[in-house]
Amino acid sequence: MQQIVNFILEIDQLKAVTRKVRPVGLDRYENSAEHSWQIALFAAALAPYADRPLDLDRVIRMLLVHDLGEIDTGDTIVFAREGWQARKSAERVAVERIFGMLPKSSGEAFLGLWDEFEVAETVEARFAHAVDRAMPVLLNLNNDGGSWKEHGISYARVVERVGPEIEAGCPALWRYLELRLVEAHEKAWFGDELPNVQKPS
Amino acid sequence: MQQIVNFILEIDQLKAVTRKVRPVGLDRYENSAEHSWQIALFAAALAPYADRPLDLDRVIRMLLVHDLGEIDTGDTIVFAREGWQARKSAERVAVERIFGMLPKSSGEAFLGLWDEFEVAETVEARFAHAVDRAMPVLLNLNNDGGSWKEHGISYARVVERVGPEIEAGCPALWRYLELRLVEAHEKAWFGDELPNVQKPS
Numbered sequence: 001m002q003q004i005v006n007f008i009l010e011i012d013q014l015k016a017v018t019r020k021v022r023p024v025g026l027d028r029y030e031n032s033a034e035h036s037w038q039i040a041l042f043a044a045a046l047a048p049y050a051d052r053p054l055d056l057d058r059v060i061r062m063l064l065v066h067d068l069g070e071i072d073t074g075d076t077i078v079f080a081r082e083g084w085q086a087r088k089s090a091e092r093v094a095v096e097r098i099f100g101m102l103p104k105s106s107g108e109a110f111l112g113l114w115d116e117f118e119v120a121e122t123v124e125a126r127f128a129h130a131v132d133r134a135m136p137v138l139l140n141l142n143n144d145g146g147s148w149k150e151h152g153i154s155y156a157r158v159v160e161r162v163g164p165e166i167e168a169g170c171p172a173l174w175r176y177l178e179l180r181l182v183e184a185h186e187k188a189w190f191g192d193e194l195p196n197v198q199k200p201s
Numbered sequence: 202m203q204q205i206v207n208f209i210l211e212i213d214q215l216k217a218v219t220r221k222v223r224p225v226g227l228d229r230y231e232n233s234a235e236h237s238w239q240i241a242l243f244a245a246a247l248a249p250y251a252d253r254p255l256d257l258d259r260v261i262r263m264l265l266v267h268d269l270g271e272i273d274t275g276d277t278i279v280f281a282r283e284g285w286q287a288r289k290s291a292e293r294v295a296v297e298r299i300f301g302m303l304p305k306s307s308g309e310a311f312l313g314l315w316d317e318f319e320v321a322e323t324v325e326a327r328f329a330h331a332v333d334r335a336m337p338v339l340l341n342l343n344n345d346g347g348s349w350k351e352h353g354i355s356y357a358r359v360v361e362r363v364g365p366e367i368e369a370g371c372p373a374l375w376r377y378l379e380l381r382l383v384e385a386h387e388k389a390w391f392g393d394e395l396p397n398v399q400k401p402s
Contacts (some may be wrong), residue, residue: 001377004246008336009343011242015224015235023216034216037238041212041265045205045307057258064242064261106246137210142210176202 007101010071017070020077020147021136032067032075035135039063043131049172050127058124062117063132069094075093078133079153079161086119120165130169133162134177141180145189152191155181208302211272221278221348222337233268236336240264244332250373251328259325263318264332266311270295279334280354282360289319321366331370331401334363335378342381344389350398353392356382 014036018029032100040063047056067075076087095114099107116125137158140146148158159181167174184190215237219230241264248257268276270292277288296315300308316324338359341347349359360382368375385391 001250001373004243004250005339005377007246008239008243009225009339012225012239012340015231015239016227024210024213026217030216030262031235033235033238034232037234037241037265038209038213040238040241042205042209044265044311045208045303046264048304049202049205057261060258060261060265061245062247064238101374102246106249110245137208138206139213154333172202176206 001035003102004106007098010098010101012066013071014068014074016199017067017075019075019136020151021139022143022146024139024142032070036064036067039128039131039135042135043128046170046173049170050123052123054123054127058113058116059128059131062113062128065095065114066117066132068098068114068129071098077147077151077164078136079151079157090135092118104117126154126165126169128169130166130173133165134170134173137162137166137181140189141184144187145191148190154192155185155190158190204303205307208299209246211299211302212269214272215269218268218276220276220342221338222354223344224341224371225340225346231340233271233272237265237268240329240332240336243336244329247332247371247374250371251324252372253324255324255328259314259317260329260332263314263326263329266296266315267333269299269315270300272299278348278352279337280352280358286323293319327366327370331367331374334366335371335374338378341390342385345388346385346392349391351392355393356386356391359391374398 006097014033015031017032019032019035021030022028023030023034040060043059043063044056047059049056058125072094073087076083086163095111099110101107102110114123117128118124120129136147140148159178163174163178166177214230214235218233218300220233222231222234223229224231224235241261244260244264245257248255248260273295274288274291277284296312300311300315302308303311317323318329321327335346342348348354364375364379367378
């Protein structure tokens with residue numbers, strides 16, 4: 001029991017990991033703990049729109065643990081162009097440490113969920129990725145561009161970065177978002193990226 | 202799809218509902234969204250200690266939605282002595298409104314989970330209540346008394362208020378906490394309640 005208590009107090013720190021998007025009507029950035037909660041419910045609400053049968057409960061469990069590595073590494077904006085592999089390796093080390101605090105069978109089950117999300121090969125993991133990618137898009141669309149304007153992210157960069165994963169995991173969601181992103185582009189809700197961070201041709 | 206998007210942006214407001222407990226190492230109060238995330242994982246980690254077989258996934262889903270009514274009502278400290286019935290009725294009205302934003306079958310499924318938690322008759326609902334009650338206890342134990350001291354809550358009041366629900370839902374968890382609460386009492390981590398809010402004899 002003490003192992004479980006130590007684990008649950010350790011993961012409390014995810015409440016202190018801030019992301020680059022702001023909740024509706026709040027000035028502060030959202031944190032990765034409340035984000036994880038929201039996308040778990042987003043997955044549950046969106047499940048009828050999945051294009052193939054899936055185990056929603058495994059999607060939910062994956063989403064609840066997928067950001068825990070950030071306790072040691074912090075969050076990185078999805079539009080960063082470099083260092084993804086190194087960060088993911090560091091997150092893997094972090095979750096091994098954190099899940100290692102639990103009794104062996106529980107720890108291994110959690111690590112299995114984390115790995116399944118990262119590898120992104122199962123229907124459930126791909127659906128989970130779609131939901132994770134789509135949520136900040138919805139918050140930014142609801143906030144006149146939000147972090148895209150704030151951090152100078154272009155329309156092309158957003159579509160290129162989040163489109164394939166959302167489309168692969170939940171095509172119906174991407175069909176909806178694609179149109180909303182075009183509308184947002186017409187309203188100039190995106191930033192202009194500097195030439196040296198543009199997509200290589 | 203637009204209904205689901207409206208729903209997920211509506212529930213974003215739970216990130217702004219503050220509770221009376223502070224996360225580990227942070228000065229701010231925790232909010233009900235990150236709390237819901239944490240107890241969902243607490244339930245998952247604690248499940249091997251359940252005293253009877255249960256559907257963990259239904260526990261997790263219940264915990265993810267159980268506080269959504271607070272979007273309209275705000276959070277009330279668990280040690281409040283009056284007005285519980287009225288607040289619960291107001292929360293029920295709130296979740297009917299919020300789940301009513303979804304397509305009918307999804308909305309009804311979510312409302313069913315919320316009701317199951319409130320009625321607290323199933324094994325899953327009782328386990329969920331135990332986890333929900335225990336989490337702030339663990340945070341306060343980790344913070345030298347935390348909100349008990351800050352809000353003048355006595356040892357007797359804590360044991361009386363959270364003990365029966367935790368014991369009913371997860372006896373092993375209560376056996377652990379009971380001892381920790383005695384230790385905390387010896388360290389004077391509780392407040393002294395005013396006579397007019399003491400337990401009626």
